[in-house]
Amino acid sequence: MRKTLLFLSILVLSLLTPRVYGQGDNPPKIVLITMDGLRWQELFTGADPLLVTHTKYVHDTTALKESFWREAPRERREALMPFLWQEATKMGQLHGNRGLGNKIDLTNTMWFSYPGYNEILTGRADDSRIDSNDKINNPNTTILEIVNSDPRYKGKVAAFGSWDVFPFIVNEERSGVPVNAGFEIAMGNDMTERERFLNQLQAQVPSPWGTVRLDAFTHHYALEHMKKNHPMFVYIAYGETDDFAHDGNYEAYLRSAHNTDNLIKELWEFTKQDDFYKDNTIFIITTDHGRGTDPLDTWRHHGNKIKGAGQVWLLAFGNGIKAIGEVDANAQLYSDQIAPTVLELLGIDVNEELMEGKPILLDTD
Template sequence: MKLDLKSLVFGFFILSISLQAQENDKLIIITLDGLRWQELFGGADSLLLNKDRFVENRSGLKDDFWAETKAERREKLFPFVWNFIAENGVILGDRWEGNKVNLTNRMVFSYPGYNEILTGKADDDHINSNDKIYNPNKTILEIANFSNKYRRKVLAFGSWDVFPFILNEKRSEIPVNAGYRSSLSKNPSEKALFLDKIQQETPKRWGGVRFDVFTHNYAMEALKHEKPDVLYIAYGETDDFAHDGRYDEYLRSAHRTDKMIQDIWEFVNSDSYYKGKTSILITTDHGRGAGTGENDTWRGHGTSIKDADQVWIMALGNHIKSIGASRKNKQYFTSQFAPTLNEILKLDIEFEEKALPVLD
């Protein structure tokens, strides 16, 4: 039997790349658009929950989300966060405990927020609208996608159709399944093809934002079949239900997202490619107004809405400390999020800000 030396060398090369990919640290970034810190740390707000103008469907709402104390309410709304992440990870931003996280961009809406999260720096001169313009700044996802370690191992999924521009898919070469796009996989699974079908057949509530169930399940199929080393999932419903003034659906969506995060965590800890190698970092692009009762500033954000720059950050998994919800009087900023990702991925990017104190 004649050995083909070139084929043998190529085979060893492919095997070495595969083994390196298995050993790489894995990172999942999750964002929940416009989720307030008030609900994360205090659960359902009684002054909003009891206002008919903000609640159309009361069926089971109080049974599902109301309790006498903040601790009980937040656990009902976010059971995975408060029964697992609070025990095994880090949660920053409980302002009732003097622990603060703020944006540094002055726009206080989505595109500038996502740019800050993923680049580590506000850019109010260039990113000052939600228009579909390609981001002039390189995100950490783009830098990872062109690194030797993570080349073509980066994927992104989002509910909002602006993410291909935020991540500058043309320059970054990152596949971005966002808005109402179908599966981008070269070999889509049977479930991904079914998602394509039912997404087309499902009525659209918002023109540029699909329901998170599609974003989540496309991302889960990618985890199972394409094995990205760096995955970004951007859920969007909470922001749009809040803009609609639907506090009932805002709460239900937040609760569903908690379960989606649990699904991701349980999968990566059952899969040999990810188990023991995966960190998950979670945040939001902006806060919302603190208005209650007849004051509806909770629906909005931006420079005119007081306190809408108040946000939060969570982390769990490999390399993450198990300190729960921080009760230290500390000030952190969203611009520290990307430097923290950099520490995990070891990309040697220079940032002006230091990483968050969440890593072992």
């Protein structure tokens, strides 16, 4: 059944005429971004009308409504994430609006973070071994490790995350891919003044959580690394949206999503003017899991007991990605297709024995 749905998705969407990079070609730079647990409902319709005025989840409903409430869903979503809707989507394609019959789902049955990230980064679910958020080195090989093992990209791969489990998800010890995550600081003999400042500031700014730092630190550590080292493939994992949701703080959840939209815009603006990235960078943005909607309080939660928590979304834009905007075709895609898509874009053979998903066809111009 899944193979039939996948074939129909490719036939209907015609998303990418694969570009085979290699001999003498200039492969694109890839920026893979995840926003932990951001629901497709907020992304596609903006602030939830049942939550934005709910005093249990919002401290100042008047201020939140002024910031993000609009009568029309299209206006609400642009108020929440203006860069993604006013610029990024127009430069590429956005998938996962289930209100239009366009679906993206997880293939893992856990529907929480480590299994979700494993699926995104390895191209397959592994429910038998990745069944918790424990700090266990990933037995599977991520695309970060695969790309880093290619002589063309050796030493040009890096990962940054707000959650302190990412060194284990990427298996930094085995893969050799540098991971700055949790409350780690920048290190090395060539640190910039900004990195030194970030190291000092991170120690002075308390996080609301014991295992997740504020996304601004993750973002600026990543941006400084891109400016200094120019990785070909960088993975950035923002985490605040999930943790604010778990806290039941809908106001902070929305404001964090809005702020992350600004952070992504800053990354894009940098790649537009930097000689290394200019006119040759692709952004791929997604989430590791969804959240509930009914009963209302399940918006705070995920996991396989929460209806809808396996529903996700995907945005791709940048060099060569066909600008078709919000995809409204009835189609089905899966998160395990992201990893092979990245490899194909970089001209690296996809090992079908390791990866269950097939590359998403993202039509190039």
